[in-house]
Amino acid sequence: xxxxxxxxxxxxxxxxxxxxxxxxxxxxxxxxxxxxxxxxxxxxxxxxxxxxxxxxxxxxxxxxxxxxxxx
Amino acid sequence: xxxxxxxxxxxxxxxxxxxxxxxxxxxxxxxxxxxxxxxxxxxxxxxxxxxxxxxxxxxxxxxxxxxxxxxxxxxxxxxxxxxxxxxxxxxxxxxxxxxxxxxxxxxxxxxxxxxxxxxxxxxxxxxxxxxxxxxxxxxxxxxxxxxxxxxxxxxxxxxxxxxxxxxxxxxxxxxxxxxxxxxxxxxxxxxxxxxxxxxxxxxxxxxxxxxxxxxxxxxxxxxxxxxxxxxxxxxxxxxxxxxxxxxxxxxxxxxxxxxxxxxxxxxxxxxxxxxxxxxxxxxxxxxxxxxxxxxxxxxxxxxxxxxxxxxxxxxxxxxxxxxxxxxxxxxxxxxxxxxxxxxxxxxxxxxxxxxxxxxxxxxxxxxxxxxxxxxxxxxxxxxxxx
Numbered sequence: 001x002x003x004x005x006x007x008x009x010x011x012x013x014x015x016x017x018x019x020x021x022x023x024x025x026x027x028x029x030x031x032x033x034x035x036x037x038x039x040x041x042x043x044x045x046x047x048x049x050x051x052x053x054x055x056x057x058x059x060x061x062x063x064x065x066x067x068x069x070x071x
Numbered sequence: 072x073x074x075x076x077x078x079x080x081x082x083x084x085x086x087x088x089x090x091x092x093x094x095x096x097x098x099x100x101x102x103x104x105x106x107x108x109x110x111x112x113x114x115x116x117x118x119x120x121x122x123x124x125x126x127x128x129x130x131x132x133x134x135x136x137x138x139x140x141x142x143x144x145x146x147x148x149x150x151x152x153x154x155x156x157x158x159x160x161x162x163x164x165x166x167x168x169x170x171x172x173x174x175x176x177x178x179x180x181x182x183x184x185x186x187x188x189x190x191x192x193x194x195x196x197x198x199x200x201x202x203x204x205x206x207x208x209x210x211x212x213x214x215x216x217x218x219x220x221x222x223x224x225x226x227x228x229x230x231x232x233x234x235x236x237x238x239x240x241x242x243x244x245x246x247x248x249x250x251x252x253x254x255x256x257x258x259x260x261x262x263x264x265x266x267x268x269x270x271x272x273x274x275x276x277x278x279x280x281x282x283x284x285x286x287x288x289x290x291x292x293x294x295x296x297x298x299x300x301x302x303x304x305x306x307x308x309x310x311x312x313x314x315x316x317x318x319x320x321x322x323x324x325x326x327x328x329x330x331x332x333x334x335x336x337x338x339x340x341x342x343x344x345x346x347x348x349x350x351x352x353x354x355x356x357x358x359x360x361x362x363x364x365x366x367x368x369x370x371x372x373x374x375x376x377x378x379x380x381x382x383x384x385x386x387x388x389x390x391x392x393x394x395x396x397x398x399x400x401x402x403x404x405x406x407x408x409x410x411x412x413x414x415x416x417x418x419x420x421x422x423x424x425x426x427x428x429x430x431x432x433x434x435x436x437x438x439x440x441x442x443x444x445x446x447x448x449x450x451x452x453x454x455x456x457x
Contacts, residue, residue, distance in 0.1 A: 002229065002448075020426060021446045027232035027366060036231060040448060058231050059371055063262040068368070 002038045004058035005047050009035045018044035029066050036062070093155030095141070098123040102146040107160050107176030109195045110151060112136040123151055126195070137195050139172065139207065157197070157207050164199035168434075169420040171196055179402075180419050180436040222376065222398050224417030225254070226356075226424060226433070227453045230264065230371020234357030235414075235433055235442040242411055243379050243440055244269055244280050244350040246298070250322040250380040250406075251283055252392060253355075254457045257372030259312045263287045264370040266319065267377060268358035269350030280350025282358060283321045283330075284368065285312060293321035293330035298345035305330045305341040316373075316457035318393050324383035334393025335386060355414065355433075355442060366445060373455055375416045376401070378437070382409035398457055401437070413437035417452035425449035 007015060009028055016023050019037035026035040036058065043052070053061065062068060096112070098121040104110060114122030126137055138151035141160055161178060164170070170178040172195035197205035228234065237243070251267050268282040279302065282294040289310030295303050305328050311317050320331040329340040352359045355377055356370040376398045384392070388406055392399070401413050412435045415422060423431040424447035432441040444451075 004231065020448050021232065022426070025232070025366070025445050027369075027446075038229075038231070038446075040450070055229060055231075058229075059260060059262070062231055062369075063260070068263065 002040050002055060003043065004036055004038045004053040004055070005050050006034050006036055006053070006061070007047075007050065009033055011035060011037060012046060014046035015044075018046045027062075027067075030069055031066070093157075094153040096121045096138070096151050096153065098149055098151045099147055100140065100143070100149045100151075101125070104140055104143075104149065105176065106140050106143060106149075108140050109172045109176060110138060110140060112138070112151075120148065121151070123149075139176070139195060152207060154207050156200070156204065158204040160203075161197075161205065162203045164202050164205065166199050166201050167421065169196060169198045170205070180415075180434065221400055222415075222418055222456050223454055224415075224422075224452050225256075225373040225375035225455050226416045226447075227373050227451050227455065228356045228370045228447075229451075230260070230262070230369050232366055232369055232446045233451065234265075234366050234369055234445050235355040236357075236366075236445055237353040237440055237442045238351070240351055241353060241440050242381075242438070243353050244348045245381075246346045246348045247381065248323055248325050248383040249281075250320060250382065250384045251281065251378070252318065252320045252380070252384075253283070253377040254316055254318050254375040254398060255311075255370075255372060256314065256316045256455070256457075257285065257312050257370065258314045259289060259310075260371055261287050262371070263368050264372075265354065265356065265358040265368045266370060266374065268352075268354050270352040270354070270359040271350060278359065280346075280348055281321065281323075283319055284358070285370075289313075291319055291330055291332060293319075293328055293339075295323055295328045295343055296347040297343050298347050300347065303328055303341050303343040305339045307332060307337050307339055309337050316375075316396070318396075318398075318457070320384055320389050320392060322383045331384075331386075331389045333396070334390040338386070353440070353442070357445075373453070375456055377414045377416060378410060379412040379440075380406055380409050381411045382406055396457060410437045412440045414442060422452065423449060424451040 028035045100123050109126045110123040111126040112121050113124045136153050138153040140149045141152045143149045196208040199205050264285045266283040269280040271278045279294050284292045289312030291307045293305045317333050322329050327340045328343045331338045357366045419434040419436045422433050424444040425431050426444050434441050
């Protein structure tokens, strides 16, 4: 199961290393201030203490105006 | 000869298993049998020559040994290689890929459809070492399962940032009639999402060559940019975000674009006299939006059996492709001659969505437009098919 986390853009090198995403493939908020990263399994040390999102919560956030500029 | 007997749990018989290593036999064959053909041994050696006959890759019955004709010394005498390294018989191979060798000696990236559902007797398999060299594997039966023998897997996208892409020029564009088809399954989430698209690397509205997408209310758009730069839309009335598998087929016949869901369950057309073409950013599960962002509008759900055809589909061909809701092997479709690209979405040998490996690809089994997974992991290839 994947766990998602919103962090400031850019993330730390440790966070990029622990995430499935690469620095050049991350999805950013429309204003570019935040990015979403994810991992499977236990929370990596570089994300400990940060608020996390379930898949459903991440999908709901991505549908907001801060992240999607649709159609 | 390096052989052993092995109990076959599917047929209840003993099969001869040829151990790895180069093994060849001299054989009697037919005049019509050619070098590269796949043959089966049908009888013991007579005067030093085994008896061979054309193999049938759909026949699951036990076969003593399967091999490839590598040379002929006369119209009815040949040398058959049963296993091991083989060079110069085939060409144009991609190193690392596993091929299934059919009766006529052509190579397929998918296993044959057996005549008895559930059991595929894979009669010859070879893994390419270089463009003209393979390691021939011993014949063996393979037990298969699932609702259809050849399709077990799809790719599950998270709708957050996962997609497949092919950047750069390809033959997935142009100004001639074409068709895009794919199976999809997505829940009602009230979000805009992309299925298949080919875009331009520009920051301007109407950046698609073509785009198959779902609006936030679950209706399917088929969009094509005409030669004048206008984006033409065909939009379904019905919503198709019901969590069930559906087939979407978008076509352009030179006069109209049309979107067809589930083999005629809903068909919408719109006039479009020409096509802009020149798309260079092909994506499955997302697109490049008008601000130039890759991976925009990612698709939440499963996508399977994506194909690009260099011809428009007739209504009858859409029904044929839908096949009452069960995907079929596209190389048997009546438009197979115009199948340019076909992504099995996890079923092709070597398909991988493990982006920890930079070489991970989802292979095009009909052409050479292999796509690269982005932000996915290996577990995103799932056992969930129409």
